[in-house]
Amino acid sequence: xxxxxxxxxxxxxxxxxxxxxxxxxxxxxxxxxxxxxxxxxxxxxxxxxxxxxxxxxxxxxxxxxxxxxxxxxxxxxxxxxxxxxxxxxxxxxxxxxxxxxxxxxxxxxxxxxxxxxxxxxxxxxxxxxxxxxxxxxxxxxxxxxxxxxxxxxxxxxxxxxxxxxxxxxxxxxxxxxxxxxxxxxxxxxxxxxxxxxxxxxxxxxxxxxxxxxxxxxxxxxxxxxxxxxxxxxxxxxxxxxxxxxxxxxxxxxxxxxxxxxxxxxxxxxx
Numbered sequence: 263x264x265x266x267x268x269x270x271x272x273x274x275x276x277x278x279x280x281x282x283x284x285x286x287x288x289x290x291x292x293x294x295x296x297x298x299x300x301x302x303x304x305x306x307x308x309x310x311x312x313x314x315x316x317x318x319x320x321x322x323x324x325x326x327x328x329x330x331x332x333x334x335x336x337x338x339x340x341x342x343x344x345x346x347x348x349x350x351x352x353x354x355x356x357x358x359x360x361x362x363x364x365x366x367x368x369x370x371x372x373x374x375x376x377x378x379x380x381x382x383x384x385x386x387x388x389x390x391x392x393x394x395x396x397x398x399x400x401x402x403x404x405x406x407x408x409x410x411x412x413x414x415x416x417x418x419x420x421x422x423x424x425x426x427x428x429x430x431x432x433x434x435x436x437x438x439x440x441x442x443x444x445x446x447x448x449x450x451x452x453x454x455x456x457x458x459x460x461x462x463x464x465x466x467x468x469x470x471x472x473x474x475x476x477x478x479x480x481x482x483x484x485x486x487x488x489x490x491x492x493x494x495x496x497x498x499x500x501x502x503x504x505x506x507x508x509x510x511x512x513x514x515x516x517x518x519x520x521x522x523x524x525x526x527x528x529x530x531x532x
Contacts, residue, residue, distance in 0.1 A: 286328045286344075290380065297377050298324040298346045299385065302338040310388035312532065313343035314519055315377070315415070317354065317396030317403040324348040336516040340523065345381055345392075347374065347403075354403040358426035360459040370403065371410050378414060391532050393523055395419040397514045398451060401442075402426060405469060412438035416532040419443070419522035422451050422512055425464040429472035437477025437497070439531045441504040441522040442470065443490065450512035470505055479503040488521050502529045 284290035286300040302311065314337055318327050327346035328334070337344045349370070353359050356367040382389045394415040396404040401423020408418040409430055417439040424442070444453060444466060455463030473479070479495035486492070492506035504525060526532040 284384070286334075289324070290384065292373070292376050292380055295350070295373050295376070296324065296348055297381070298328050299381060300328060300334050300338070300344045300346075301385070302341050302343065305341075308386055310386045310391075311341055311343055312391030312523075313345050313381070313387050313393075314523070315345045315347060315374070315392055315394050316519075317347050317394070317400030318349070319396075319398035319400050321352045322349075322400070330516070333516040333519070336520055340520060342523070343385065343387060345377065345387075347377065349399075349403075353399050354406075356403060356406045356426065357430070358461050359399075359402070360461055363460060367406055367410065371407070374407060375411070375414070391416055393417045393419060393519075393526065393532065395421070395519050395522065396423065397421045398423050398512065401451075408438055408440055408473070409433035412436065417441070417522065417526035419519060421514055421518055422448055424451075424455075424466045424469040426461055428464055429469050433472070433476055435476065436499065437473060437479075437501060439501045439503070439526055439529060440473060441502070441506065441525055442466065443506045443508065443518050443522070445510040445513060446507045447510065448512045466505075470503070473503060477501055477503065488515075488517050490518075490521065496529070500529055501531070502526070 286298055289296035316327055324346035334344055355362045355365045355369050357365055381387055392415055394404050394407050401420040404418050404420040405424050412434055419441045421443045451463055453466045455465050478497045482494050482496050484493055489508050490506040492504050495503040
C-alpha cells in the first residue's frame with residue numbers, strides 16, 4: 263500500500279521544533295500523535311545506534327512500554343534505543359481489527375513512517391539498523407508492517423500476534439526477515455485464532471505459509487534457544503523466516519527481542 267505523501271507531510275509539518283525535549287518520560291509529538299524513546303544508559307558519543315520500534319498490546323501506551331524496566335535494561339545493555347509507538351485508538355487501526363473492520367491501515371502506516379523520519383532527525387539513530395517488534399495486538403501490527411513496508415525495517419519480530427481474519431491477498435515485496443514467537447498453549451491469541459466481536463484472529467500457520475510463498479523461503483533446520491523451539495527457513499537473498507514456540511500461554515519476555523535481534527544479526531540483516 264502506498265502511503266499518503268500529503269498526509270505524511272501534514273503530520274510532519276504539525277510536529278513541534280526538533281529542539282523540543284522528549285524521551286522516555288516525555289512524548290515526542292507528531293501532530294495529534296506521539297511516540298517515546300529511551301536511549302541506552304551511559305551512552306556517549308554521536309555515532310548512530312540501532313533501535314527497536316515497539317508496538318504495544320491492546321489498550322497499551324508508549325508510556326506503559328517505557329515502564330517496563332526489564333525491556334529497557336535488555337535493550338540498553340545491547341546498546342540499542344527503544345522507540346515506543348502509540349496506537350491511534352485503544353487498538354491498532356489495521357484491517358479487520360475489532361471496531362475497525364473497514365480500516366485499510368494507512369492511518370497507522372503513515373504514522374509509523376512519520377515516526378521513523380522524525381526519530382532519525384531528532385536522535386542519532388541508524389535507519390538501517392531498526393527492528394520492528396510487538397506483542398499481542400502489537401504483534402498483529404508488526405505483521406501488517408512487514409506486509410506493507412518491508413524495506414523500512416531490518417527485520418520484524420512478531421510475538422503472540424498475527425493478521426486479523428486472514429493474510430492479505432497481496433504484500434509488498436521483497437519479503438523481509440521475520441521472526442514469529444508464540445506460546446504453544448496461548449489462550450488469548452491461540453495459534454489458530456479465535457472469534458472476537460465481529461471479527462476473528464488469524465491463523466498463524468496461514469500467515470507463515472503466505473510469507474513463505476511470498477519470499478521463497480525454504481526449511482534450513484531447527485534450533486533451541488532461550489526456551490524457544492524454532493523452525494528455521496531462509497531464501498536465496500539470505501532473508502530468514504523463523505517460527506518459534508515456547509511452552510506456555512500469552513506471555514512476553516524481553517529476551518525474545520534480544521533473540522530476534524541476534525538472529526537478524528547472524529543473517530547479516532542488521
